[in-house]
Amino acid sequence: MVTIQAPTRQPHxxxxxxxxxxxxxxxxxxxxxxxxxxxxxxxxxxxSRVTALIGPSGCGKSTLxxxxxxxxxxxxxxxxxxxxxxxxxxxxxxxxxxxxxRRKVGMVFQKPNPFPKTIFDNVAYGPRINGIRDxxxxxxxxxxxxxxxxxxxxxxxxxxxxxxxxxxxxxQRLCIARALAVDPEIxxxxxxxxxxxxxxxxxxxxxxxxxxxEYTIIIVxxxxxxxxxxxxxxxxxxxxRLIEVGxxxxxxxxxxxxxxxxxxTGRFG
Amino acid sequence: MQRLLSTDNLVRIALFAASSxxxxxxxxxxxFLFRExxxxxxxxxxxxxxxxxxxxxxxxRQSFGVLPLITGSxxxxxxxxxxxxxxxxxxxxxxxxxxxxxxxxxxKPFVEILAGIPSVxxxxxxxxxxxxxxxxxFHLGSGLSALSAAVVLGLMALPTIISISxxxxxxxxxxxxxxxxxxxxxRITTIWRVVVPAALPGITAAVxxxxxxxxxxxxxxxMVSGNAAQIAFSPFESVRTMTxxxxxEMGEVVFGGVHYRALFCVGLLLLAATFALNMIxxxxxxxxxxx
Numbered sequence: 001m002v003t004i005q006a007p008t009r010q011p012h013x014x015x016x017x018x019x020x021x022x023x024x025x026x027x028x029x030x031x032x033x034x035x036x037x038x039x040x041x042x043x044x045x046x047x048s049r050v051t052a053l054i055g056p057s058g059c060g061k062s063t064l065x066x067x068x069x070x071x072x073x074x075x076x077x078x079x080x081x082x083x084x085x086x087x088x089x090x091x092x093x094x095x096x097x098x099x100x101x102r103r104k105v106g107m108v109f110q111k112p113n114p115f116p117k118t119i120f121d122n123v124a125y126g127p128r129i130n131g132i133r134d135x136x137x138x139x140x141x142x143x144x145x146x147x148x149x150x151x152x153x154x155x156x157x158x159x160x161x162x163x164x165x166x167x168x169x170x171x172q173r174l175c176i177a178r179a180l181a182v183d184p185e186i187x188x189x190x191x192x193x194x195x196x197x198x199x200x201x202x203x204x205x206x207x208x209x210x211x212x213x214e215y216t217i218i219i220v221x222x223x224x225x226x227x228x229x230x231x232x233x234x235x236x237x238x239x240x241r242l243i244e245v246g247x248x249x250x251x252x253x254x255x256x257x258x259x260x261x262x263x264x265t266g267r268f269g
Numbered sequence: 270m271q272r273l274l275s276t277d278n279l280v281r282i283a284l285f286a287a288s289s290x291x292x293x294x295x296x297x298x299x300x301f302l303f304r305e306x307x308x309x310x311x312x313x314x315x316x317x318x319x320x321x322x323x324x325x326x327x328x329x330r331q332s333f334g335v336l337p338l339i340t341g342s343x344x345x346x347x348x349x350x351x352x353x354x355x356x357x358x359x360x361x362x363x364x365x366x367x368x369x370x371x372x373x374x375x376x377k378p379f380v381e382i383l384a385g386i387p388s389v390x391x392x393x394x395x396x397x398x399x400x401x402x403x404x405x406x407f408h409l410g411s412g413l414s415a416l417s418a419a420v421v422l423g424l425m426a427l428p429t430i431i432s433i434s435x436x437x438x439x440x441x442x443x444x445x446x447x448x449x450x451x452x453x454x455x456r457i458t459t460i461w462r463v464v465v466p467a468a469l470p471g472i473t474a475a476v477x478x479x480x481x482x483x484x485x486x487x488x489x490x491x492m493v494s495g496n497a498a499q500i501a502f503s504p505f506e507s508v509r510t511m512t513x514x515x516x517x518e519m520g521e522v523v524f525g526g527v528h529y530r531a532l533f534c535v536g537l538l539l540l541a542a543t544f545a546l547n548m549i550x551x552x553x554x555x556x557x558x559x560x
Contacts, residue, residue, distance in 0.1 A: 071451060104451040113444035116467050126452040129462070175448070182452055 022047040022186065022216045023068060028082035030060075030067055032075065037063045039240040040082070044232070047185075050217045052210060052231035052248065054224060056268065059237040061220045062110075068104040068218065070098050071222050086186070103130070106179035110191040112171035114163035114178070119146075119155050122163045122174060125181035141181055149177035150207050169200025173207065180215075187211065188220040193226065205230050224264055228252050236260045275294075286515075302537045309530035318534055323498040324516065325528040335538065337498045340455040341415070341508035345490060346483045347417030348504055349426060349470055353483075354476055357430030358465070361472075364431070365438040366460050384428035392492035395421035397543070400493055413495030416504040421489045426479035433478060437471020438464060470553050477550035481543050487512035511535050 020043035030038035038060045053061040063072065070091060072078045073203075084091050092103050114122050123142040132138055142159065146152040149261045151173040155166070163174055172192060179187060189208070193201040208217060208230045219228050227234050228248060235245040236259075244251060244260040255261040260269055298310075312331065364376050385545025399420045404412030428450075441464050449459040465472070495507025496517065515532050522529040 069451060071447065074447070074450065086480055099453045099455060101453075102451055107451040109444065109447065109451075111444060113442070113448045115448065115463055124456075125449070125462070129452065129454045129458050178448070178452070 009024065020047045021045065022087060023218070024083075024085045025064075025084070026083040028067070028080065028084055030063060030072070030081075031078040031079040037240055038067070041242045043235055043245055045216065045218055047216050048212060048214070049232040050212045050219060050230055052227035052234045053218065053237060054156055054222065054227050054234060054263075055243075056263070057222065058215035060240040061222075061237045062190050064237065065190055065218060065220045068186070069102050069107055069190055071107065073098065084104045103182050104184055105186045105188060105245045106173050106182065107188040108172070108179055108192045111195045112168055112175050114171050114174050115165055116161050116162065116165070117174035119163050119166070119174060120159040123177050126149075126178060127172070130182065142177075145177040145181040146174075148180050148211070149173045150203065150210070151177060167200070169196050169203060172196060172204060176211075178205065184215065186216045186218065189217065191220050191222065194222070201226075224252075236263060238263070272363055299540065302533055302540060304531035308529055309527065313527065315530075318531075321500060323514070324532060325522075331527065333534075335511070335531075337500045337534060338509060338511045339512050339538070340500050340502070340513070341494070341498070342484060342510040344415050344501060344504070344508055345418045345422060345494065345510055346480060348415060349422035349483045350476065350480060352419060352423035353426040354481060357427050357475070357479065358472060360427070360431045361434035361438055361475075362460055363467065365435045366456075366464065378379055380428050380431050383424070384430050384432070387399070388486055388489040389492075390423060391421055391424055392489040396491040397491060403505075407505055411495065411507070413492060413493060413507055414505050415501065415508045418490040418494035418510075421503065422483045422486055423491055425486055425489060426483045429482050430475045430479040433475035434468070434472045437475065439466040440471065440501070441467045455496055470556060474550040474554040477546050477553065481546040484546070485539065485543050487511060487516045491516060503512070511539050515539075534546055 012248075023043075023045035025043045025045075028038060028041045029036060041064060051230050053064060055061050066072045067080065067084060068086070068091075080092050086101070086105065090096065115125065117125070120139075120142055123145050124138045127138055127141050132141070143152065146155060146159075151170060154170060155174075163171065166174060172195075176187075176192075193204050196204065205226065208219065211217060212232075219227075219231065231248045233245065234248045234251045234253070236243045236255075236257075238259055244255060244257045246256075249259065252264055255264060278447045279449045317333050318335050320332050321336045322332040322334045323337050360380075364373055364380075368376060370410075395417060400412035400417045402412070403409065403414060403420070407416075445463050445467055446459055450456075454462070463501045490510055491513035494509065494513065496509045496513055497507040498509045498514070501507070501508050515535055518528070519532055522532065
């Protein structure tokens, strides 16, 4: 294994003691071949809260997000050192069930990526691969998921039409519905509004605040206002390190680290 | 005059001429085939072609029913696609989705080599390998049958189906694969339920073009199909295709005679069939690209 670089400085961890840390990252480093993308990250993400990851392009925030459902496994030559626990289980333990992990940890991508299928089949995809065949049960799940993703009213008359005919913002909410259909506990969102117009962005943000009651949400964004609007906790990453993490209000009003202050006041990034 | 002969214009005219060559040639082929076939359509008439007996050299009564030849072509094509389509699609899926880069580097050239083998050579292979095998496996009197022809033709259609399907599968955006994997699907589920359906228009086009190759193929099928001009629905019977009929009989007909003109009618039918298949395939592909 690789020796972990000595941590230069522990980030300020200050989660609310009442919060249960559903995701616990401990001294985690991540490598793409010889390149180290994440350096000694230690961070808690509490249940039923929105955690935002901010930082300039290439700082590793998406990479960090994608370690949480092991999507980086797709890329050959990636390697993890350290520990990521979700509900106490080490997700990188040998023999850990990646499929079960990804059902528990849903993901919404930067660009809306509905399948070239009908709206119904998009949402039913997850339940179907989990073995649900019954048409009535599937219809229930699809309706419930579309309602939760705040898109049901717009599509209820055309669930059998192609998802590709929807607008970008609708497609993204459909993708959220698709992720919710497998009943995840955690929802990862990788810059979910960066491809959308302001109005659609507003609707997604509204949706996030509704969903936070039932799901643990972790959102990557390079829009600082967005992080301030929707999140409870914000982590600032820079060059693969977690520079600072704390309550969103506090981090944006009184950052403790100079780099954080420089970034949120727009001096770089 | 000055302006007409400017370099710009000359180059344009030259390029236009070059690019329209294929259009002109297709039109010419249609025209000449039609010219040679037309007298037959007038004298014995189109009704003669609809008959069920192809006996162009009979002493009692010549008949030029092309139905046995059409059913022969269809039967062989159908059987060949039954073999080549699943194999071709699975091969394309393996090469584009599953194979490691080293395997891909090894497999792809072989697909292309298979595409380049002359059909007569594949016919030899059919004659010495496929025909005896079919004969012994199914306990037939003769292995010269529609099935043997279908195996040989399937081999010929395979490279077309594999390489075009593979292009289609590789054109499927990674975002679809990621979305499926992120929902907890494994790779195989992702391939069969997301990637292949998304590539289906391209795969359909591949199959159509494979069909086109099969219908138009002559030598390989002539060597192994037994060449009996009969209406057959069983894979174990001997059949004769439209192409084989033309190739076998053209050398012996009286130039300008009825038999000669009947063969041109068969050629016209064949051309129309392949033309239609190609048009459909292109349509499908275009729709796919526009999406």
